[in-house]
Amino acid sequence: MRRVLITAGARGIGRAMADAFDKAGFDVWVTDVDPAALAEIPAVWTGIAAHAADEDDMRRVFAQMGRLDVLCANAGIAGPTAAIEDVTMEDWRACLGVNLDGAFLAAKYAAPLMKKAGQGSIIVTSSTAGQHGYPFRAPYAAAKWGVIGLMKTLAMELGPFGVRCNAICPGSVEGPRMEGVLNREAEAKGMTRDQVYDGYASGTSMRSFVEAEDIANMAVFLGTDVSRKVSGQVIAVDGHTENPDPKV
Template sequence: MKRVLITAGASGIGRAMGHAFEAAGFEVWVADLDAAALGDCPDIWAKHQIDCADEGDVKGLFDQMGQLDVLCANAGIAGPTALIEHVELDAWRQCVSVNLEGAFLAAKYASPLMKSAKKGAITITSSTAGIYGYPNRAPYAAAKWGMIGLMKTLAMELGPFGIRCNAICPGAVEGPRMEGVLNREAAAKGMSRDEVYAGYAAGTSMRSFVEAQDIADMAVFLGSDGARRVSGQVIAVDGHTENPDPKLGPSSGSEAEVPND
């Protein structure tokens, strides 16, 4: 049986990925900082409480694995919503650490397992904020752009070993976590929540948000043999983002905004 590891896998997009991979016949491992959310996951899943931005935690998890066929590096936080001059350095560092360094650490320790098997797939959850700039969200956008650069480099480094690497870029994802983003942006921009929501939706040709299941379905495809020649790609699952409106903000969502994972 193939094995998948999903970081920030206990809720949101990560949890949707877990269910989708389970339905596809995978053995599901999830890592998350939220013990309560992990406890609510299916008993059949292998559940591990770790900080995905802590190298000791990550190494300890991978030391237990032995086999890994698919890695979904999905951990991330939204970071601060503020103009650049009001962003505190500590908040910047935390956002970059969880998003970019979390993906780096997962890939660092997944690579030897996959190299020994001469196969594998790594999928990084970036964002459409990693494709466009994102006013009032500089740390998040910078981290998400960095994750795409990381993925492109991994695809070149690991391709000779039969390992594929891709990035999924969700747009605005329906759910309670996106509501938090909408409310924070509304406060920062002096707008209503509904005005910000309309700006996100208007920024897509399909005039809609996406759902966690849409992201999960793409992750399963990228981890499958059907994508055996797909590598180094940035794939937006966002209803087609058009040029962002700098007043209303781009159609860029968050993937798994958990406090520290």
């Protein structure tokens, strides 16, 4: 049975990925910082409490694995919504820590297992913020651009060992995390939550948000042999973002 590890896999997009890989017949391992969320995962999964940006935690996770076929480096936080002059160093470092350091650490410890096996798929969760400028979200955009640079480098470095690396760029995903972003952005811009929502939706050619399951389905595609020659790619699942912030 093939094995997948999903960081931040007990909630949100990560949980949708875990469910999708489970349905595809994978042995599912997830990490998360929320013990309550981990307590709700299926008993047949392996759940480990760990912080994606803590190297001791991630070293401990991978020491238990033995082998790994697919890594979904999915952990991330939204970071602050603020003008650049109002972003604190603490918030900047926290956002880059989870989003970029977390992807780095997961890849660092997954690579030896995959190189030894001569195969594997590393999937990093970036964002459309990693493809466009993103006003009032400087730390998040910087981190998600950095994740793509990391992925491109890993694809070149690990390709000779049979390991593929790709990035998924979700657009606006329905759910609690995006609701927090909408409300903070509305406050920062002096707009209503619905105005910000409509602005995001109208910035896509499909005029809609996406669901976590849409992201999960792409992850399964990238984690299985049907995509065996797909590597080094940045794939948006966003309804085609035309303008990431049309009402600024």
